[in-house]
Amino acid sequence: MQALLERLRAIVGAPHVLTGGDLTAWEQDWRRRERGRALAVVRPASTQEVAAVVRACAAAGSSIVPQGGNTGLVVGSTPDGSGTQVVLGTTRMAAIRAIDADNLTVTVEAGCILQNLQDAAEKAGFLFPLSLAAEGSCTIGGNLGTNAGGTQVVRYGNARELCLGLEVVTPQGEVWDGLSGLRKDNTGYDLRALFIGSEGTLGIITAATMKLYPLPAAQLTAWAAVPSLDAAVALLGLAHRHLGAGLTGFEVMNRFALGLVARHMPQLRVPFVERDDFPYCVLLENSDSESEEHARARFEALLETALEAGCVADAVVAESLGQARELWHVRENIPLAQAEExxxxxxxxxxxxxxxxxxxxxxxxxxxxxxxxxxxxxxxxxxxxxxxxxxxxxxxxxxxxxxxxxxxxxxxxxxxxxxxFGGSFSAEHGVGGLKVDELAHYKPPAALAMMRAIKRALDPQNTMNPGRVL
Amino acid sequence: MQALLERLRAIVGAPHVLTGGDLTAWEQDWRRRERGRALAVVRPASTQEVAAVVRACAAAGSSIVPQGGNTGLVVGSTPDGSGTQVVLGTTRMAAIRAIDADNLTVTVEAGCILQNLQDAAEKAGFLFPLSLAAEGSCTIGGNLGTNAGGTQVVRYGNARELCLGLEVVTPQGEVWDGLSGLRKDNTGYDLRALFIGSEGTLGIITAATMKLYPLPAAQLTAWAAVPSLDAAVALLGLAHRHLGAGLTGFEVMNRFALGLVARHMPQLRVPFVERDDFPYCVLLENSDSESEEHARARFEALLETALEAGCVADAVVAESLGQARELWHVRENIPLAQAEExxxxxxxxxxxxxxxxxxxxxxxxxxxxxxxxxxxxxxxxxxxxxxxxxxxxxxxxxxxxxxxxxxxxxxxxxxxxxxxFGGSFSAEHGVGGLKVDELAHYKPPAALAMMRAIKRALDPQNTMNPGRVL
The missing domain is CATH 3.30.70.2740 (Alpha-Beta Plaits)
Structure with missing residues (x-):
């Protein structure tokens, strides 16, 4: 182990191999459900350093836990309790390598904070649409490793759908340069999609080429009280028809959840919370490529139709960006209000x-x-x-x-x-260490067998995040 | 071999095991580049029959060539010349199993003709957006096996992006029921994306759950002469900004291609073909969730801006559906005009x-x-x-x-x-038998090694479409 640590120090520099002091930030998961113990936290600064670290660990028989912002919710990015695993932190690799305006793509390193990527895109006049609660501290590498979802999936898809190409360090320490700004490329198996969502068990994502979109000319938010979940589903159908791809957000919240926000965050105004004639509210977002006026007219036509059809009991459209932000804050603060409760x-x-x-x-x-x-x-x-x-x-x-x-x-x-009901026990959080038993239980045996075969084929030594997912 | 044929007849019924007569339709590829020889063409009627056929072939050591409409362009769905391969035709499995309107999905069997799926969706009030030249005879199974692209990818993505779940018969003859109408499901590796585009080398897709979209309220087509390819790229950027997700088609054609259409299809009117001040034309499609009037106004605003910016020399917007269809016919007839030439x-x-x-x-x-x-x-x-x-x-x-x-x-x-220039030698047609050497030459060695490892892991006997892709 000492020899491995020396080797790692030689690769990334001694200050970037953490073995002492308080390693809580790397060893404990976000929800504080588990605390592991790492042999070391290693923080490489480049893809070549990642590859060298992987080769050194493979040679020493040490396994690796890739980690971005460590904001995952299923204990997928922290070490086990053995004290033998190396946590590979990507946050020193945070460069935005290039924005290609004509191709509507950005190439970015794994350790880039999601919000920094959003900001850089906006500064260049584009939208990077992945958006989720942890965006201030999660990384794009973690987003891809877990196929993050968030609030705009209804329009733009999950992290997988936003990614056109990857750079990956394999379990053998080779670099696969699959960065690509190509929207069509049918040359063999889709390794990109396989690595996305594999939660660090097949290799380490070091960089990615992601899609950009034009910034919408206007974005409006509405809030509707609905008489039932059936009505909410009917409203969703109407919204798809009326707004088309303008529908970029459609969130539902039950009354109890909203009551918790009203109780624990009295500074937030929760629309319709005093009324008792609705079990759910819906938050809708409409992004328009034309103008705010047009967005408002479309939104009002939708809500009028919905009121007439009886699938909305009452509704408001935010009059300002501030009001829109407050409506989103209500939605976003539900987890916090739950914690307060x-x-x-x-x-x-x-x-x-x-x-x-x-x-x-x-x-x-x-x-x-x-x-x-x-x-x-x-x-x-x-x-x-x-x-x-x-x-x-x-x-x-x-x-x-x-x-x-x-x-x-x-x-x-x-x-x-x-x-x-034909659903999934993990929609966007992944499997990590927390839901390994559920995966083994609920996944069809044929699928499980294929996943295990792929894991064995790509990582025969089982050094990449062992014990997670499978 | 006789024993295998007997077994196959017992599984699917003797009339559906073709061994004599003219098998050209199954043995020759679409472009007539190669003619193989099959042991038999087997046409199962259900997923269970497919599984039984695969088990019988595996037991006999015979390899299988899955085939849908046999319209592929890279010799991927026809047998080799050995006379030992079984062609498994899916066209008897053509049912549309279910349309789920509230979930915006359709579950369909592999052998369903693409156009039949488009029609069924439209009849139910929805758009199934995959669209390509062979749509009258290609099947959805083939579209998925090859990750088909076509003319609306700019908005809706390739076949892979349109698919939410698959039913697959594995090389071991097991059925994986991965049909799912889920838009978020982070439970393990993305096997769906792996099978899509694997060209029958990892298993046989027998059914799929595909995304549907609301029918647009209006769809308009425009034709623009552009002074250069740089101008065409600039026009594309403007179109993204002006139309947002309304931009559902953006095709480019050089003057020589248009001249061939004008020469060999004199009944088609090719706009601007008599003028010599432009090297390329662009065909744009704008799909609008509001109205034809609105679509036209947006289109005209775009083209005016483009004219002012100098990236369009002249432009027309089709005044009727008939005119729009004629513009598309010009584009679609380029390959035929080429053949005539x-x-x-x-x-x-x-x-x-x-x-x-x-x-x-x-x-x-x-x-x-x-x-x-x-x-x-x-x-x-x-x-x-x-x-x-x-x-x-x-x-x-x-x-x-x-x-x-x-x-x-x-x-x-x-x-x-x-x-x-960082591009791909096969954007939408795939690898098949025709581009195996190119794949081996141009794919990064690390990617190639992973693909081969996956193939070995999932199909260790190499019975699924051997010699294709890898």
Whole structure:
């Protein structure tokens, strides 16, 4: 081990091989569910250094845990407790290598903070549409490793759909230069898509070429109270028809979730929260390539149609950027309001949009029947069929005790229901270390066998983030 | 072999195991470049029958060539000359299993003709946007196996981007049910993307869940003469800004290509063909979720700006659906006009859009210098960086002799230039049997090694379309 550390210091420089001091930021996961112990945290500054680090670790038989901003929610980017794994942090590789305006692409290094990439794109007159809560600290490498989703997937897709090419260091320490600004390239298997979402188990993404979009001329936000989830789904259909690709956000939130925001963030105005004639609200975003006036007219036509059709009970369109931001803050603060309220159990599930109303009706009832005092914080990206279907500990009783005794059972009830409705137990957060058992249980055996065969084929020594995903 | 044939007859029924008579339609490739010989053509009617056929072939050590409409352009779906391969035709599996309107998805069997899928979607009030010349006879299974592109990729992406889930029979004859209407599902490796574009070398796609879109309220087509390729690229940037996601088509055609259409299809009116002040024309399509009036206003604003900026010399917007169709016919008839003119050498290349003007300037000059009398038919999907950069045999001399002596050399010159400019030697047609050497030569060794490892891992007996792609 000492020899390996010496070798790593020679590659990246002694100051960038951390072995002592407080390594909490690298060893503990974002939600503080687990704390591992690393042999060292190594912070290379270039692709060649990453490759050399990988070769050194492979030669020493040490495994590697790639890490970006360490904001993952499923314990996928922290070391295990063995004290033998090397955490490879990418944040020193943060350059935006090039923006190609005519090709609508940007080539960026893995350690670049998502928000910095958004800002650089905007400065050049473009939109980089990936947007999620952790954008101030997560990295584009982590976004790609986990195929991050977020709030604009309904229009722009997940991280995978935004990526045209990758640079990867393989488990053998070779560099695959697959950076490409090509929108069509049918020369063999899609390795790009395979690495995206593989959570560091097949190699290390060191850079990527990502799509850019023209900045919209206007972006408007609306907030609608809906009489049911069926109505929310009907509103989504209307929004697709009326706005086309202008529909860039479609979020749903149940009343209990909004009540928590109103209670714990009294400075935020939550529209319609005082009314008791609606179970859900929807936040809609309309991005327009023409003008704010046009965006508003289209939005108003949509909401009028929806009011007439009965799928909206009441609605407001934000009058200013400030108002729009406040509406988004309400949505974004639900997780924080949940935390203020106390302990809770999180799920990140997806379903066919058409099956969401029946799923919620059945599963809400099931949980209410099985778990005394259950409180559901149900919100998410309805446009993508993605719900954060969370369970708050009951108002009475000891929440820690509740979690200890009920978490496994609640997870089981929810995931079994998800499977019955043809859904996924992990929509955008991934598998990491936390959902390995669920993957083994819910994935069809034929798919699992193929994934394991691919892992063995590309990483026969099992040195890349072992124990995660598979 | 007799025992295998008996087994196959028992599985699919004797009338669906073809061994005698004229098997040209299955044994010869679309462009009639190669004629193979099959042990039998087997036409299963269900996924379970496909699985049984695969198991029978695997047990007998016979390899399988999956085939849809057999319209591929790179000899990927026809048997070799050994007489030992089984062609597995999917066209009896053509059902549209379900349309899920609220989820904007359709689940369809592999053998469904693309046009039938487009029609079924439209009948249900939706758009299925994949569109290409062979749509009247190609199948969705073939489209997915080859990751088909076509004319609307600039807005909707390739076949891969339109697919949410697959049903696949593995080389071991197991059925993987990965059909899913989920827009977010981060549970392990993206097997879907891996099978799409693998050209039948990893397994057989038997069904798929595909995305649907709302039908646009209006679709308009414009035709612009541009003073240069640089101007065409500038026009593309303006179109992205003005039309946003309304831009659903952006095709470029050089004057020589248009001249061939005018000469060989005198019934078609080719705008501006009599003028000699432009080297290229562009065909633009604008799909609008609002109205024809709005689409026209946006189109006119774009073209006015482009005229002022000097990147358009002259332009017309089609006044009727009939006019629009005629403009598209001009574009679509270029390959036929080429064939009427005589023998030619086809390339299907892609480049970063920004590098296309320099690539063409350099490569046009190189070919003119190296190949006496060379005539370039340059057209394609500029919005995706995809050119069909074709070489017509010289007006004088024997065209067969030209092809025999010059084809390899011209391919080499073009593909080397493509590589220098960071492009791909196969944008949308795939590798098949025709471009195996190019793949081995131009793909980075690290990528090639990973592809081969994946092929070995998933198809260790090498029974799935051997000799194709890798």
């Amino acid at each position: 106390g302990l809770n159990i999180k799920h990140d599930i997806s379903l066919p949009v058409s099956r969401i109303p029946a799923f919620c009706a059945e599963t809400d009832a099931l949980l209410a029947q099985e778990i005394a005092g259950v409180r559901l914080v149900n919100f998410g990206h309805l446009g993508d069929g993605n719900l954060h279907y969370n369970v708050q500990a009951p108002e009475q009783g000891d929440p820690k005790e509740f979690l200890r005794t009920q978490e496994a059972r609640i997870n089981h009830l929810v995931y079994e229901a998800v499977a019955r | 005589g023998l030619n050498i086809k390339h299907d290349i892609s480049l970063p859009v920004s590098r296309i003007p320099a690539f063409c300037a350099e490569t046009d000059a190189l070919l003119a210098q190296e190949i006496a009398g060379v005539r370039l038919v340059n057209f394609g999907h500029l919005g995706d960086g995809n050119l069909h950069y074709n070489v017509q045999a010289p007006e004088q001399g024997d065209p067969k002799e030209f092809l025999r002596t010059q084809e390899a050399r011209i391919n080499h010159l073009v593909y080397e230039a493509v590589a220098r």
